[in-house]
Amino acid sequence: MKLNDVKIILDAEVIVGEEHLDLEVKTAFGADLMSDVLAFAKAGSLLLTGLTNSQVIRTANILDIAAIILVRGKKPSTETINLAKELKIPLLTTKYILFETAGRLYAKGIVGCLEKVENNSVRN
Amino acid sequence: MKITVSETENTLYRDSFEIEGGNFNKAGIVSTSIKSLLKQMGLAAEVVRKCAIVCYESEINVVSYARKGVVNLTVNAETVLIEVVDEGPGIPNIDLAMQQGYSTADQKIREMGFGAGMGLHNINSYSDAFDISSEVGKGARLLMTINIKQ
Numbered sequence: 001m002k003l004n005d006v007k008i009i010l011d012a013e014v015i016v017g018e019e020h021l022d023l024e025v026k027t028a029f030g031a032d033l034m035s036d037v038l039a040f041a042k043a044g045s046l047l048l049t050g051l052t053n054s055q056v057i058r059t060a061n062i063l064d065i066a067a068i069i070l071v072r073g074k075k076p077s078t079e080t081i082n083l084a085k086e087l088k089i090p091l092l093t094t095k096y097i098l099f100e101t102a103g104r105l106y107a108k109g110i111v112g113c114l115e116k117v118e119n120n121s122v123r124n
Numbered sequence: 125m126k127i128t129v130s131e132t133e134n135t136l137y138r139d140s141f142e143i144e145g146g147n148f149n150k151a152g153i154v155s156t157s158i159k160s161l162l163k164q165m166g167l168a169a170e171v172v173r174k175c176a177i178v179c180y181e182s183e184i185n186v187v188s189y190a191r192k193g194v195v196n197l198t199v200n201a202e203t204v205l206i207e208v209v210d211e212g213p214g215i216p217n218i219d220l221a222m223q224q225g226y227s228t229a230d231q232k233i234r235e236m237g238f239g240a241g242m243g244l245h246n247i248n249s250y251s252d253a254f255d256i257s258s259e260v261g262k263g264a265r266l267l268m269t270i271n272i273k274q
Contacts, residue, residue: 035242038177039249043169051237055184058152059237062159062176064169079149087156 010094017090027113042113137199151187155180215258
């Protein structure tokens with residue numbers, strides 16, 4: 001689906017990246033721990049998180065994350081917004097909690113960027 | 125055995141980047157630059173991604189624990205070498221530090237979304253070769269090798 005569909009499903013507000021709403025997305029990863037995001041998230045996925053500091057944008061940049069969805073109505077700082085603009089990463093915010101955000105997207109066809117972790121390993 | 129990074133005739137690119145300890149506002153700047161640099165060199169996306177991740181986790185470690193650090197980036201025909209050397213407290217027990225879930229992070233580090241004892245584990249798992257050494261009271265040295273042909 002397009003990022004614009006994600007916006008509609010989540011009744012989300014676009015903070016950065018109004019011009020990127022035609023971006024195609026198929027997968028997502030949700031976590032507040034950036035090391036877990038670095039361990040598991042795949043390029044081109046949506047990142048669902050409740051963390052709002054600039055490291056979320058850095059992490060998304062490192063991984064080529066398609067867009068960031070802030071959950072639980074979180075509002076990022078000006079610094080975070082500016083970094084998202086600089087690195088051209090769409091940033092949206094939704095009032096839905098993480099569980100609802102994931103569930104609503106999953107019901108419409110977005111899947112996890114992986115289903116299960118492998119035995120005692122972050123990857124490989 | 126300490127693996128040393130030396131310039132050879134195969135070296136295509138070499139540069140160093142300084143990291144400021146304790147400054148979370150700047151954490152990630154070096155990794156972002158290195159990532160775009162490697163991308164510009166035309167390396168495969170998966171290679172760039174692995175380099176960027178190990179570099180970023182290392183940078184977060186330097187910012188979190190050390191006074192300062194430096195990333196020495198060397199691109200050879202077959203490998204990307206990322207050496208991160210810091211001046212700081214060092215790591216008293218490397219085996220323990222490598223264990224998934226072990227962390228000495230404070231609240232500030234955790235608020236940034238790190239400090240859950242995943243960093244070194246992630247670095248190790250994304251590297252094709254990984255070497256770590258430390259002298260307590262002086263600092264730590266990490267050497268990550270990423271193969272260009274995956």
